[in-house]
Amino acid sequence: NSGSASDIPGVKERTLVAIKPDGVQRRLIGQIIKRFEQRGFRLVGLKMVQVSEELLSQHYVALRKKPFYPSVLQYMTSGPVVAMVWEGHNVIKSTRMLVGDTNPAEAAPGTLRGDFSIHVSRNVVHASDSPEVAQKEISLWFHRSELIDWVCCDFGNIYHP
Numbered sequence: 001n002s003g004s005a006s007d008i009p010g011v012k013e014r015t016l017v018a019i020k021p022d023g024v025q026r027r028l029i030g031q032i033i034k035r036f037e038q039r040g041f042r043l044v045g046l047k048m049v050q051v052s053e054e055l056l057s058q059h060y061v062a063l064r065k066k067p068f069y070p071s072v073l074q075y076m077t078s079g080p081v082v083a084m085v086w087e088g089h090n091v092i093k094s095t096r097m098l099v100g101d102t103n104p105a106e107a108a109p110g111t112l113r114g115d116f117s118i119h120v121s122r123n124v125v126h127a128s129d130s131p132e133v134a135q136k137e138i139s140l141w142f143h144r145s146e147l148i149d150w151v152c153c154d155f156g157n158i159y160h161p
């Protein structure tokens with residue numbers, strides 16, 4: 001199998017993306033997924049979830065001491081979230097760039113937050129910000145059996161072996 005596109009280093013990198021309750025309520029699921037699909041990333045996990053406070057307390061462990069933490073908990077449990085795992089070369093960094101700055105006022109036009117949000121407390125989408133965090137978040141949100149390693153038929157047109 002040497003020389004195939006799937007041998008490219010980093011092509012199996014994965015990140016967790018979550019469409020937050022505001023994104024679901026505002027019917028932005030399709031538009032958000034579209035941006036990852038058209039880029040060429042591979043979707044390996046997808047589900048709609050009503051998130052528990054228990055999961056969130058692990059997900060946002062770094063924010064526990066922040067004054068806005070209770071309102072983040074309330075917001076993130078206010079309705080369903082669409083959780084996804086996307087895979088591809090540099091997907092963690094590329095996704096953070098596609099999502100845009102945490103504060104929508106700083107998010108560039110063309111980014112998801114820059115196009116779809118105004119206020120930091122309703123910024124539509126979450127994405128892992130480092131390889132360590134991505135690994136932790138994927139195993140927190142998804143069981144291994146929920147991640148599908150399917151064959152992408154256009155791989156050779158997205159990567160150069």
Ligand code: UDP
Nearest residue numbers: 063068072101102120121122123126127129
């Ligand atoms: N957040 C907020 N107020 C703030 C800062 C953050 O409500 O002043 C929320 C916001 O929804 C953000 C989330 O907390 O996306 C997590 O913050 P983090 O700094 O981890 O940013 P992210 O990784 O989501 O860009």
